[in-house]
Amino acid sequence: MSEWWTEVQTYRLSDFLMFSARSYYRQFELMNRELWPLHLLVLAAGVLLLAGMLRPRATASRAAFGVLALAWAWVGWAYHLQRYADINTGAPWFAAGFGMQAVLLAWMALRTAAQPAAGVQGRLARFLVIAALAYPLLAPLAGRSLMQAEVFGLAPDPTVVATFGALLFWRAPWPLWVVPLAWCAISSATLFELRAAQAWVFPLLVLLLIAVRCQAVWWPAVFEAKRRADPDKRHR
Known part of the structure; x- marks a missing residue:
């Protein structure tokens, strides 16, 4: 038993990666070439998501979660299953996780419209969606071709960033964060x-x-505790 555990401890994550950085980013290049001009459609979807945060309306949250549900389902199938699985044996499991998240987001889209967050939480949420739409700029900044850029709605990382923005803005329950x-x-x-x-x-x-979440949860509680500790301040 001790020998088995010692052997397991010698493994690193690199021992399980069967691809290089060049192969990893080459996938995005091939996908971008194959799927163009779908990029224009997903960009429009991202702008729609951001617009719902800049001018929140009654149905903005339902539209946002509907867009994100489609994005997660598409990334799970078109990226993880169709491309990433060629170089990573864990990709089918990732696709299953993305499919599960798509279902949860679709469930949120069918619920009663959620109330938007304000203050620091709302501003950070909008920033995250903007960052997700600008995510392709990381490619040239890192010395890669813009054709190897990761795009919201097509690649997982920027899609996750935009999702964090929506979850934060509309105060989504914890299962959607997992x-x-x-x-x-x-x-x-x-x-x-x-x-x-x-x-x-x-x-x-x-x-x-x-x-930000700690500030949103704990700071009002601390403020209320101080107010109750000094009731005279309520009359000042």
Whole structure:
């Protein structure tokens, strides 16, 4: 038993990766060439998502979650199953997770319209959607061709970033956060092993989300506790 455990401890994530950074980003290049001009449609969908946050209406949340449900389903099938599975044996499992998230997002789209967040939480949510739409710019900044860029609605990472924005803005329940957070861990571990320049994007994003969520939950509670501790302030 001890020998088996010692052998397991010698493995690293790189021992399970069967591809290089060049092969990884080559997938996006081939996909972008094959699917163009679908990029224009997904960009329009992303702009629709952002517009629903800039001018929230009664049905904005339902439209946003409907768009994201389609995006997650498409990425699960067109990317994970049709392309990523060629170089990563775990891709079918990733596709299953993306399909599960698509179902949860579709369920949110069918529910009663949600109320938008305000303040720091609302501003961060809008920023995340803008960042997701601008995600392709990371490719030339990292020295890669723009044809190897990851696009919202076609590639997983920018789709997850935009989803975080919607979940934060419309205060989605915790089950909808599980798969996106799990993908953050998987993608970050992969990118770190590939020595990719953008490997720090998801860890920093998750820390920022945790900080904002804690501020949104704990700061009102602390303020209310202080107000109750000094009732005279209510009459000042």
